[in-house]
Structures are given as C-alpha cells and as structure tokens.
Amino acid sequence: MSEIITAGILVIGDEILSGRTKDANIGFIAEYLTNIGIDLREVRVVADDEAAIVEALDALRHRYTYVFSTGGIGPTHDDITADAVAKAFGVGIDHHPEVVARFRERFSEAELNEARLRMARIPDGAELIQSATILAPGFKIGNVIVLAGVPSIMQAMMDIVAPKLKSGVRMLSESIRANAREGDIGGPLRALAKAHPDAIIGSYPFLDEDKKPNTYLVVRSRDPDKLRDAVEGVKQMLGALQAPQ
Template sequence: MTDIVTAAILVIGDEILSGRTKDKNIGFIAEYLTNIGIDLKEVRIVADDEADIVAALNALRERYTYVFTTGGIGPTHDDITADSVARAFGVGIDHHPEVVARFRERWSEQELNEARLRMARIPDGAELIQSATILAPGFKLGNVIVMAGVPSIMQAMMDIISPKLKSGVKMLSDSVRANAREGDIGGPLRAIAAAHPDTIIGSYPFMDDEKKPNTNLVVRSRDPDKLAAAMNEVKEMLAGLNVSR
C-alpha cells in the first residue's frame, strides 16, 4: 500500500485572529487534499510574528509530509511569511530576478516601489508557484508550500502545485442517517469502532426537519472491504435499535 501522506495548514495573520477577516481557505484546502489522497492532520493559526511563525513551521514540517501556509506574502510591513520561511530553513532571501522582471512588465519604474518589490523576495532555493494570471508568486521550499491568503489566488496556486505533490491511497467514506440521538448509539458504536480498527467512525448530531435531534454516522477507511464490513455492522446496529426521539 502507498505510504500515507500527511499535511498541516499554517494560517498566518493578525486579521484572522482578531476576527476582522474570516478564513475561507481551510475548508477548501482540506477538501482539496482529501480528494488527492493527502490526509490533513492539523491546522494552526499564528499572528504576524516572525518567531511564532518560525516555531510553528519548524514543528509542523518535522511532523508532516507537507505544510501549506496561507497569508503574509503581500506588500506591507507585516507581510513577513517569506522572511520567516527563510529563517526556518536557515537560508538567505533576496529579490528573485524572474519575479522582478515580471513586475517591470506590469509596473513603471515609479510604480515599482519598495512595497511592491517586497513581493519579489523569495528564499534561496525555493521553487516559484506562479502563472500568467498570478502576478506575485507563492513558492515551495522543502516540504513547505507558501500561498497567498486571498482565496481566489490561493486556489489557483493549489492547482499549480498539486500535480507535483506525492499522494497516498485516498480515504473512502460512507454515511448513514441514524434516526437516533448520539446518546442512544454511543455504546454500540464504540464497540463497532473497537472491532474495526482500520476504520474511522464518526457521529455528527443535527436537528432534522421535524426539529428533533438526529445523528449522521460516517465510516471512513482506505480499504473498501473493511469500509463495507464496518458500515454493514453499523446499519445492523441501527436496525436493532428501539428508541424514541
């Protein structure tokens, strides 16, 4: 079986922590990675503080196959992600000539000020993530993929970098509506989970159309036969329930 490939997301920005900006990237990246066979294991959010970013990056890149960062690669003084990545890897950082050339095609010498040139600073040895429609690039250094915080740009960067990533066996899933409350099924569900260690079984409560408490059960596994066996047992358990809501 192909090795399991794991990932973490590091969201960078004071604006996320303050609530001024609502993150729209985590859910997209999580679904994207699931669809290409990469397991998202952790998400962290850190402020625009270089020491905090470096500490988080070093911890995550040691633990997971990939780390995806969003935010902090713009033109302002608090956009310090590129510098932080360079520091984490112990490499230099400078204006990338290819990026500067692209900027000169877009802006006049007067418009190409210090702030805009900040977006051309790339850590030494990094691979650019850019296209004809992405002016300021992201980059990949080691197992760290640095992307924009703007959702539309981040999504375009994911499309560019994803073919270059290794992936594992995709996680399969199946679900069933329990027509029971979580408390009614917690015991037997725990027993089923213990009997099927190669599956992940989750319960997700909700209020149904009749405003009554209900539960969706989701079974996940990389092995279709093990998934089917666990789901069959879940359905048999539900069929034998005698509960009222």
C-alpha cells in the first residue's frame, strides 16, 4: 500500500469569521488535493490573533503531511500570518532581499512604503512561492505552505507549489442515485459498509426534481477492484429494496 499523504487547511482572518468575506478557497484546495492524491483531513478557521494562529498551526503541522494556510500575508497591520509562522517554527523574520528588489522594480521610492514592505517579510529559511505575475509571494517552510487569501492569487500559487509535493494514490469515487429516502436505506447501508471495509460509503440526502426526498450514495476507494465490488453491492442492495414485495 502506498503512503497516504494527508493535509490540513488553516484559514486566517477576522473577515471570514464575521461573515463579511465568504471563503472561496477551502473547496478549491480540497478538490485540488483530491485530484493529486492528497487527503484533506481537517480545516480550521482562526482570527487574526498570533497566539491562535500559532496554536492551530502547531496542531496541524504535527498531525498532517502538509498544512495549507490562506490569508493574512497582505500589507495591513492585521496581516500577521508570516510573523505567526516564524514564531511557530522558532525562526527569525526579515525583509527578503529578492522580494524587496522586485518591489523596487515595481514601485517608486514614495510608493514603497512600510505597508508594502510588510509583504516582503519572510521567515528565515522559507522557500518563496512566486512567479512573474505574482507580486507578493507566498512561502513554504517545513511542511507548511502559506498562500494568499485572494482566490485568484491563491490558485496561481497552488499551481506553482503542487508539482513539488508528495502525493499518494488518488481516491476513486462513484455516485449512485438511490431513489430512496436516507432513512429507508440506513440499516442495509450499515451492513454493506461493514462488508466492504476497504471502501468508504457516504449517503447524501437531497430533494429531487419532484421535490421529494432522495439520496445519493457515494462510494470511494483507492483500489479500483474494491471500488467496483462495493458499487455492485450498493446496486444489489438498492435493487432488493425496490423490488416488488
């Protein structure tokens, strides 16, 4: 069995917790990781508070192969992610000369104020995540990948960092429409899950086109043969339930 690669996401920002900004990054990262064979196991959202960021970061980075952090690397006083990451790793933080040089090419001396220079502060020993189209970089230190909160920039950073990550065997999945209420299939589904321990079977209720309660069953496995066996078991179970009595 290949190594299972895991990840956590740490979303940072008072604006997320207040509801002022609707997060658009968690779903993208989750799907991206699934597609490259990395299992997302946990998501945390914390305020712009250094102690809270450090605590969450320490918990996640010791539990999972990778931690993806979004938000808090901008130019304002409450953008404290880089400082918190440096503190979590016990390293210093300073203006990165390469980033400062790029800023000097972009901004005049008058424009290159203290706020903009905050975005050039990188923890010691971190690897930059940047490209010609990304002005203020993200960075990777240890197993922590620090990304921008702006979705378009975050997505570009994911494309840069992803080829350098370890990945495992991709989780395969198949969806089956049950044409039954979730409560009607709960018992048989429990028995089916026990009979197929190498597959994950989830049930997801929804209202169908006739506004009636229905259920999608999603079967997941890394092994295509075990996925096929579990899917066949689900179909047989549904067929038995729907057969005339």
